[in-house]
Amino acid sequence: MAERPRRRIFSGLKPTGHLTLGNYLGAVRRWVEEDQYRADALFSVVDLHALTVEHDPARVRRLTRQAATLLLAAGLDPAHCTLFVQSHVDEHARLSYLMECTASDGEMRRMIQYKEKTARETDHGRGVRLSLLTYPALMAADILAYGTDEVPVGEDQTQHVELTRDLALRFNQRYGPVFTVPRATRPRVAARVMDLRDPTSKMGKSHAETSGIVYLLDEPDVVRRKVMRATTDSGAAGDVRYDRESRPGVANLLDILAACTGGEPGTLAAGYSSYGALKKDTADAVVETLRPLRARHALLCADPGQVEAVLRAGAERARELARPRVDAAYAAVGLLPPG
Ligand code: TYM
Numbered sequence: 332m333a334e335r336p337r338r339r340i341f342s343g344l345k346p347t348g349h350l351t352l353g354n355y356l357g358a359v360r361r362w363v364e365e366d367q368y369r370a371d372a373l374f375s376v377v378d379l380h381a382l383t384v385e386h387d388p389a390r391v392r393r394l395t396r397q398a399a400t401l402l403l404a405a406g407l408d409p410a411h412c413t414l415f416v417q418s419h420v421d422e423h424a425r426l427s428y429l430m431e432c433t434a435s436d437g438e439m440r441r442m443i444q445y446k447e448k449t450a451r452e453t454d455h456g457r458g459v460r461l462s463l464l465t466y467p468a469l470m471a472a473d474i475l476a477y478g479t480d481e482v483p484v485g486e487d488q489t490q491h492v493e494l495t496r497d498l499a500l501r502f503n504q505r506y507g508p509v510f511t512v513p514r515a516t517r518p519r520v521a522a523r524v525m526d527l528r529d530p531t532s533k534m535g536k537s538h539a540e541t542s543g544i545v546y547l548l549d550e551p552d553v554v555r556r557k558v559m560r561a562t563t564d565s566g567a568a569g570d571v572r573y574d575r576e577s578r579p580g581v582a583n584l585l586d587i588l589a590a591c592t593g594g595e596p597g598t599l600a601a602g603y604s605s606y607g608a609l610k611k612d613t614a615d616a617v618v619e620t621l622r623p624l625r626a627r628h629a630l631l632c633a634d635p636g637q638v639e640a641v642l643r644a645g646a647e648r649a650r651e652l653a654r655p656r657v658d659a660a661y662a663a664v665g666l667l668p669p670g
Contacts, residue, residue: 348536357485415645422653426472
């Protein structure tokens, strides 16, 4: 029997802010610990996506380099996976246009992140960029260009991956079987890490209020302070229960603790009789989880040439992989191939 080809994994993160504990527990940790070893995995700093909201060019450049450095510091190994910057591979933008020709205006407007971000931009008195609406077409292109089977993401990206599936199916039905239909995979716990101060909203890297956000490069004492000041729920102090609906603050801490220590949030809850003890153990667990990453980040910063070399080789391989499929998609929709 013919050997089954290796599964293909693709995922990305956008350089719109410093990476957070949410990015790490929801996505990056799995890329590092599992995905890169069990499949042909590609990971990208998706810089084109950072241009969908008002941005400072120098900051995007800096955050792109920092995100790539952090991903290597977290443990992505170029011997086992491909790491690259999205804008270095033209196929993403090329295919995005075909995805815009496959998707409908209504589908794009239904995206939760579009609605949320439109509200935020409007609140700040800024115009909404057209690219914010078409963002999911570019994201679909990112995924479909590589024949991706699995997309490891946090919960907030599920809707975008569902849309990508719909677009792949629709395209294949109309024009022939060009794309693999991907599926999202989520972590066992901490698929949606919440803001420590406002546990009803997601811990997001581009939020203005930062006291409830743990950044991967926060100093240990800053991490401790943020966790110790986390909003817990009113209710009898000492009553530590895992209930995301009625106790979102405590549940968030238990999720984080479970993700960092490998336990189960519900089981861990039984071991606590006070919020203070839970916060202290969670703070310690987060600090220990981030410690090696911070140390490796410092080493890599001293050798920026190493990161650049990884990104150059990554983009080369990504281009080689994406080109034939994007060419096939261009031919399938009726565009005359260059002679
Ligand atoms: P981004 O940059 O917002 O987030 C990167 C990854 O981190 C996850 N994540 C979280 N997980 C748990 N709790 C949180 N609070 C949290 N915050 C973020 C996200 O789910 C994501 O997996 N549109 C994507 C980037 C993207 C992409 C792609 C992803 C562009 N093209 C193709 C996968 C495949 C985004 O904005 O992720």
